[in-house]
Amino acid sequence: MTELRVAIVDDHAMFRTGVRAEIADAVDVVGEAEDVDGAVKLVEELAPDVVLLDVHMPGGGGIEVIRRAHPRHADTKFLALSVSDAAEDVIGVIRAGARGYVTKNISGVELVDAITRVAAGDAVFSPRLAGFVLDAFAGTIEVAQVDEDLDRLTEREREVMRLIARGYAYKEVAKELFISIKTVETHVSSVLRKLQLSSRHELTRWANDRRLI
Amino acid sequence: MRTCDDRGVTEYRRAFRPADRRLVAGVSAGLADHLGVPVVAVRVAFVVASWFNGAGAIAYLLLWRFMPLAAPELSPGLESATRRGLRTSSRLPIREIVQALCLAAVGLGVFVALQASGRGIAGPVLAPIVIGLVGVAVIWRQFDDASLGRWMRQTSGLAFAARVAVGILLVAVAAVYVITQDRGWGAIADMGVAVVAALIGAALILGPWLFKLVGDLDEERRERVRSQERADVAAHLHDSVLQTLALLQKNPGDAAQVATLARRQERELRSWLYGTDNTIGDRFAAAVRATAVEVEDDHRIPVEAVVVGDTSMDPDVTALVRAAREAMVNAAKHSGADRIDVYAETDGRSAEVFVRDRGAGFDPERIADDRMGVKGSIIGRVERHGGTARIRSTPGEGTEVALTVPIRQAEQVTEERVGHD
Numbered sequence: 001m002t003e004l005r006v007a008i009v010d011d012h013a014m015f016r017t018g019v020r021a022e023i024a025d026a027v028d029v030v031g032e033a034e035d036v037d038g039a040v041k042l043v044e045e046l047a048p049d050v051v052l053l054d055v056h057m058p059g060g061g062g063i064e065v066i067r068r069a070h071p072r073h074a075d076t077k078f079l080a081l082s083v084s085d086a087a088e089d090v091i092g093v094i095r096a097g098a099r100g101y102v103t104k105n106i107s108g109v110e111l112v113d114a115i116t117r118v119a120a121g122d123a124v125f126s127p128r129l130a131g132f133v134l135d136a137f138a139g140t141i142e143v144a145q146v147d148e149d150l151d152r153l154t155e156r157e158r159e160v161m162r163l164i165a166r167g168y169a170y171k172e173v174a175k176e177l178f179i180s181i182k183t184v185e186t187h188v189s190s191v192l193r194k195l196q197l198s199s200r201h202e203l204t205r206w207a208n209d210r211r212l213i
Numbered sequence: 214m215r216t217c218d219d220r221g222v223t224e225y226r227r228a229f230r231p232a233d234r235r236l237v238a239g240v241s242a243g244l245a246d247h248l249g250v251p252v253v254a255v256r257v258a259f260v261v262a263s264w265f266n267g268a269g270a271i272a273y274l275l276l277w278r279f280m281p282l283a284a285p286e287l288s289p290g291l292e293s294a295t296r297r298g299l300r301t302s303s304r305l306p307i308r309e310i311v312q313a314l315c316l317a318a319v320g321l322g323v324f325v326a327l328q329a330s331g332r333g334i335a336g337p338v339l340a341p342i343v344i345g346l347v348g349v350a351v352i353w354r355q356f357d358d359a360s361l362g363r364w365m366r367q368t369s370g371l372a373f374a375a376r377v378a379v380g381i382l383l384v385a386v387a388a389v390y391v392i393t394q395d396r397g398w399g400a401i402a403d404m405g406v407a408v409v410a411a412l413i414g415a416a417l418i419l420g421p422w423l424f425k426l427v428g429d430l431d432e433e434r435r436e437r438v439r440s441q442e443r444a445d446v447a448a449h450l451h452d453s454v455l456q457t458l459a460l461l462q463k464n465p466g467d468a469a470q471v472a473t474l475a476r477r478q479e480r481e482l483r484s485w486l487y488g489t490d491n492t493i494g495d496r497f498a499a500a501v502r503a504t505a506v507e508v509e510d511d512h513r514i515p516v517e518a519v520v521v522g523d524t525s526m527d528p529d530v531t532a533l534v535r536a537a538r539e540a541m542v543n544a545a546k547h548s549g550a551d552r553i554d555v556y557a558e559t560d561g562r563s564a565e566v567f568v569r570d571r572g573a574g575f576d577p578e579r580i581a582d583d584r585m586g587v588k589g590s591i592i593g594r595v596e597r598h599g600g601t602a603r604i605r606s607t608p609g610e611g612t613e614v615a616l617t618v619p620i621r622q623a624e625q626v627t628e629e630r631v632g633h634d
Contacts, residue, residue, distance in 0.1 A: 011299075055300065056294045056299035056300050057299055058297070058298060058299060059298060060298060060299075060300070060301040061294070061298075061299050061300035061301050063300070063301040064301045067301075083483070084290070084291075084294075084486075084487050085483060085487050086288065086290070086291050086487040088291075089291070089300060092300075092301075105479075127517060127519050127554060127556070128517075128519055130519070131519035131520065131521050131556070134521045134558070135521050135522070138521065138522060138560070162556070162558070165519045165521070165556045165558075166554060166556040166567045166569055166613075167517070167554025167556065167569045168569075
């Protein structure tokens, strides 16, 4: 198996060095960038498999990088890696096109696992992100009001999200629900798709309400 | 870290025009938020109402004037990140803009058709009204923007002057048109109408500005109080960072101690910078988070709490949180795991907490009766409050404690408040 080509984008040099040291054994770190313009250039020139992307960065943040680089380089996957737990930014970067979100205190092994998963086209949901998603899609809405399937999670997807929020790894979710890991991955990817495409107005309203509580 | 005066002062809900999600003035978006209906429904209502002698347009203008504009209130970290250009704030989806434009086109089409069929507003009156309304909208939009610093930057200098001038010109044209329409009325009536039109024009242009001035003063005072509060919290926080650094220097060899200190400091800073999750308050979510923090501090093991939904505390929910605390303590003491996952969820009918570790585990069949911790303070406590407790554990794989209690309606709770925990 060829090594995955990974780029690290973060405005803190010390953090980039730390991450590089942690993952360099398992993947090929091809480049680093510290702002939006640098990151877009990096993606265009090197076309890495996975970009580890900070949410907050000079020039408009991770969302801007994905907006500019993603349409032309669909093969490059983005994994948000951030210290910000602000729900609106996490959901924002996912909606822009990131395949997952992990916090910066993740261990090296877990990070490499997440990178591999994202590179394979799957989605990576941390317990916290799963919690945000359940929150965002919660609330009972009239079936008649739902114009698209995108606006709600299926019962199965909800179960998978709840188990992830409870701290279960994909493997454990599969065992718990008597389904294959592949099926778990399918469910998670489908939730990611809904999160990205749903036009449900509750989703934006939810993000807004959170600030006012 | 929000202060208590956030709650209590405004018990009733107010409608706001969201500054970050508006096409024209944000009236529709604000109403949709307030009423809990899709924004497109509100827009349709305005358009349809406008077919009846322009009632929709008038209502829109009135609401525009009386609904305050609200910029989103962000946590200090996000506000600063926005100022420094580290994040992109959400834009209006293209789809919504196109949808609104289509709606406007259809509305205009029907309106024109009504006019053509002679059932609309009389022709000579219509033109000045439309021109006048557009003028008013241009000026008002200007005043809206001027109240927000970041919009002001885009619209100062020439653009500002030009827009005000256009607004005044349009209103003036409308006034002149109205006056010249009524030649038959004689000179005195002409004068009277001209004066009234001029007064209305002046009121339209200056009124919002005066209105705004009062609002801005109020806003400024609130902003000052808020920034003072934040400065106090920041000072306290920096103080605690200093303390932590001093402690770290004292105990550089004690890895567990260093990790705990670093983690606690990280949590404090994070919740100040980005948090909406405060751990204060008499709510279920806050109580679960606070409990996780307590166990983490007491037992020096990371406790990751994810909470979905929220409810008020009653004796049952309190018992649930206490039992969950017991489960967390057990996991911290006996499992040997390096972290505990806590997941709490409530849908308003029941509340659940899951406490999970990937530690040593044990054989649940063999919980001896003398293990009061598990029997009494977890299972017994929850069952006394009508709930269920389920413990799953496999030696070598870890333990999960699942706790559920039903939430009773408010009146039942007060009746049975004599009950205890």
